[in-house]
Amino acid sequence: MADELDLLRRADPVPADAPHLGDGPLPARAEQHLEQLLHGPSTAPHRPAARLLRPARRRVRAAWGLAASAVVAVTVAALLLGSTGAPPALAAPRPLAVLADATPLPLDRLADRAERAAADGGPALRKGTHVRSWSLGMSDDEPPVTLPEERVVRWTADGRHTELVVATDPRHPGRPVLGGDEDGTPRLVEDGHVLRHRTYPPSWSDAPPQSPPPHDAAGLRAYLGEARHGDVTGTPELLDATALLLDHWTLGARESAALTRLLAEDGRLRPAGRVTDRLGRPGHAYVSEESGVRRMLILDPVTGAVLGMETTFSEDRPEYGVRAGDVMEYSAWSR
């Protein structure tokens, strides 16, 4: 048997001749970045790329240790009480309530509906996304509450795209949102406070998830596998890939139908009932539970379009300060 380093070499997930990452000329955006570093005015600030790591900037930075989320909510409330007239929109959401359905709608039947809806026309595929999201921070040395945000990405025909991210909590429109991490301390920001607004130079890529998704289930499975650099044979992987896709594309009717069919073919998403999502839209919930985590997919009951996804803990995990039912993250996509 080969030695351990040989074995590891053969298991290189991104070899030097990997498609899209092999040696060659710099892509346009890399050229532009180099140009900015060498000559652009944006090189002057002390933290020129601080916002490049988007998720890192999403969090409120404070010296709070990890604590039970309920305790955290109380702590945050205590910090903020008296600071504003209206109750703030705290960042830890409650899980969505699912109403058990006497006649649950199996996913394959919803896929049939989606295919019929797509045959009748329906919206077209569009590059870019519109998503409202939140995720629980988990760390021993970082704050446990993160900022709920709304992210809109729009592409133009010349290959540019614009990203706008604002602080907002869909459950409490108009109320201040806990956020703002410029100076490392939590503070309230107004609903709609702009966290990031950037325009990116032209970029063309023919690799998933930047390339247009196919509109058949088999093609979409291969596409999602390539987008993840791995297979999507497990339900968690398939749902992760679905979120990745929807964070890049606003699906048209045909792509939605293909995705619903693919999810139906997985066979492990169980219909759980009816649910109203965080944007007030009616949907059908399909759940998968694995490794102490319950993932819930919310689909439009007419078109099969993915409306949202919610991940909750299905077991108490006192060592992580969370209880069964606590929300780990959610995303709600819209056009």
Next chain:
Amino acid sequence: MSNDEIFAAAYREHYWAVSRYVARRLDGRTGEVEEVVAEVFTVAWRRRAELPHTPLPWLYGVARNCLSNAVRGRGRHRRLLDRLGNDHAAHGRHLTSGPEAEPPGGWVHEALARLSGKDQEVLRLTAWEELGVDELAVALGCGSRAAAMRLHRARARLRAEIDRMRHPAATAPHTARRTRNPAATTPAKEHGHG
């Protein structure tokens, strides 16, 4: 050449190598590779006066720090998911077939994942980035002797994990051990992680 010119040359020469380094460690999150690589070179730009004559290992060191920030920021829930998954595996709810049953990538990654983060990184830098010991030392920010020692120990630990996967019956009592403290059950780990 000025510092700026040296930096520009290093950027052009090593952009893709740094991209691959990042992609290997982002576990399929391709959408984030470009962002993290941009951060790596931005940090490198600010520190361009320190750029060594052979810049790639140093750039890997910068990338390592950027990635640790990115991973921290990106959804610590993801790490929690990983931890939860590991715990379930520890209780026997997840089975690994072993070297004879799967293509090499899967089980070698599984064996690697059982090691500490430090061990994993020293092995990846050696096998995937093909660094020699002196370059390893630059990337890890330590001396060459310490780098050599870390590599030696990490190789032994990886070999032990692979052997366990080849002979699962003989090592059944060890299946409850996971990444939290791999040093606890492997003789070679008694000396710590260097």
